Amino acid sequence: MTRAVFSSALAALSLVAISPAVRAQEQAQEDPKEYLESAFELLESYHINRNEADWAALRDAARALTAQAHSPADTHAALRAVIVALDEKHSYLVPPRKPRKTISAATNAKPPLPPMPEGKRLEGEIGYVAIPSLTTVQGREQVGVQYRDTLQSLLKDLDKNASCGWIIDLRKNFGGNMWPMLNGLDPLLGDGPFGYFVGLEEKSAWVRTFQGISASTANAKSEPSPSFKLQNSSRPIAVLIGEQTTSSGEMVAIALIGLTNSKSFGKPSANFTTAVRPFPLSDGAVLGITSSQVAFASGELVKGAIEPDVLVEDEAQEEAAGWLEEQCRTTRA
Template identity: 25%
Template sequence: MKNLKYLFIISLFIIVSCSSDDDGPNNTRVTNFLNNLVDQMQANSMNRKTIDWDNFRTQVLNAAADAQTFDETDEAVILALRLLGENSSFIEKEDGTFLAATPSICSLSNISPVTSVPDGIGYVRVNGFRGTTAEAVAFAENMHEDIRSQDNQNINGWIVDLRDNLGGNMFAMIAGIGPILGEGTAGFFIDADDNMQAWSYEDGASRLDQGRVIVVPNPYELINPNAKVAVLINNGVASGAEAVAISFIGRANTRSFGSGTCGIAADNARFSLLGGSTLFLAVESMADRNKVLYGSISITPDTSTTDENVLQTAIDYINN
């Protein structure tokens, strides 16, 4: 989305889709609805340049050959979402129910809380956040205070724990973890035409291009800004949290540990459809500071390990 790119995790449902060999729907309202859906996807999808849209449209219309109502197009809509080739897009129907391309692809591990780490190591848990701008500022301020309370001359490194963070407002999280992330461009949004917008952290603020998004009034600066950082990830890291994980890729003295993320690192825009449904369409892929695209690709850790062993592995990295 072109407003502040607040990225929210999608609750994906287990859905079965199928197609038909018929000649398409014989109901004009249904045909118009499906054409409207495909038109929006063709014009705006981040994958629009890699799709055969004539074949795409034919498959979707054929899948709704017997549909007489909008509700009876669900299988065709799910097929369209699958044909996009990514897992980020979804539909919210007028009744508040959702349609998505795949079963849930993000699995939570119910990790145990980290209650202590060895001396010389700072630990910051990054939780997902959804709320108002004022609440986002308070969220980021609290993270700065947590970092401030731990920082001292003897800190050798920091553990940034993103595990089971299903996302939310990425800019609140980036503003909060900014003292450890460091200043400068941390990632990009890139669309199918290679148009890009950079996100960054600078002087207590998360930024989108030149605009400040979430601003911490009295930001903290690390005593040792070049200390090692270990980023913990797993399959429960999604959407806005994946943006935070991407932000650390390419940072000096930094490695990630755990297992691959959910793989919905895209920016969704909202499009109204005929009949009252809303399409949340992935229009831009997230990319790291070196412009490596992720989109529907799971972020693979530098060191793979289980949730049970990941903390100790990160500690060993920092201490050695």
Template identity: 30%
Template structure:
């Protein structure tokens, strides 16, 4: 009889532990709160309550995705976001179709730029006068590291270094550059920037540091995590000291964003440099990914990009000279400015 009773009990479904969404929320906040740039401006109690409300009755990790989206959105920096695993995305769609993780979140503003699909580095001469040209170089976005990024940096450096003998200045077209990996861009433009520290940023605690230094066609890490590591290097670098003294015009628009803005920040305060166009998108900040226990990557804005004069740009970069595409052509306005510079007269 006892054996029969035990056998029956073993076949009876036992109650499972309830899914603990509260602990997951607490753990996620513990990961993000110490590193978020705007942490001091966030009402963390209210944000935690909003996260709880969005996942009330959650059964598993898939149901937690709205909480992670709310966490990134609630940081208020406009640049943080979540990257769920592909498996979690597929499971969410199977369960909820195309329902957004945060249906009530206002959509991010869409840039009006017509240049966002540009993918290739292009260069051609602009005539400034009888004896001088300016080199107009399109600087599109680039992502990742590896061979593709290094090839981009090499092509960009070549576009600068191999300009014709009449070249007295440069127009760098950053319109439509939505960002990605800033280092191929900076290495490619290192002739104009000169060697030295780059990637300066200010963290939430006020710490200011330069992430890496440009050195003879390479980017070498300066911060403790990886100090001395060469992130990327190009083979076609050569020293052309006169480039660092050339006048440079940068073209900006409302799709110049993130690392695209970072390039403009790197040139801010450089002598003989002027910006033209319309204000940039407004996310001139540095992001880092922080994985949660379920594999979701919360990409958090941890610092603001800072120029060589210690200025940050939380609202984006307003050009020195506003030029709307509907009126004058920014290229023509930049060319006219370059024609007035001493080296180009």
């Protein structure tokens, strides 16, 4: 981190105001000083720039600005300024979810589900799949299972009409939880490893285990077969990316682009190609800490935005379909 960035972040930190709090809700909450220190311990232990940060200066500034804090919520603005001072854009602090109003049983209403994967058959025996964002923090963990199952069912349904290949559209994937996405795509990903997290002290591979696809430092080789089979799993894959392909959307793109039978189309991605670990805090907030860089299956580090193989402004899907049809004609000739 440069001295200029650090100084400007501290200047911003000095302007942070403590927000008003609802005192009746604060009585059972953690002491704000302890809360602030717990967050600092997580950042100092896991942040990718931890060796460059001036932790003493950051602590002094944050403590001074939160000296009158009455609740953890009164420290949130200061913590966000500390994140800025760490000089990378992927870490975050999400406030606690507001409790939902009681819903009358007569309405039979349920919380809305996030967007699920969608797909369709395209001309030329091509299966098209759009993979949206997925948030599974703060009580939404079970949604990931539904997302994975929806994606798997979609691939199975499209498989019989995908003899010329697949288009995987990540252009509106703003991130979230990458694992239901990869587990949903399981048979299209090959043998693995599918990519890597590269931290300061260790490197973990994205591998297939009997429990599903996940990151492992102990085993850099995928052992079991995919969790389900597709007749056309080895057909070419066209990957669509763009300016809104962010974070976990970029992770999925990295796994697919690392395959020998894939080609990417569209615009450069959003450049959040680092890994974030979410840590729940005592008040229900979530502190996401950027903890590692990311690498392709080849081991090559991803530096910045993902650049597509074919730069296309507005007709990425058409270009991708044309490439798949050409591959299909070549293999059938």
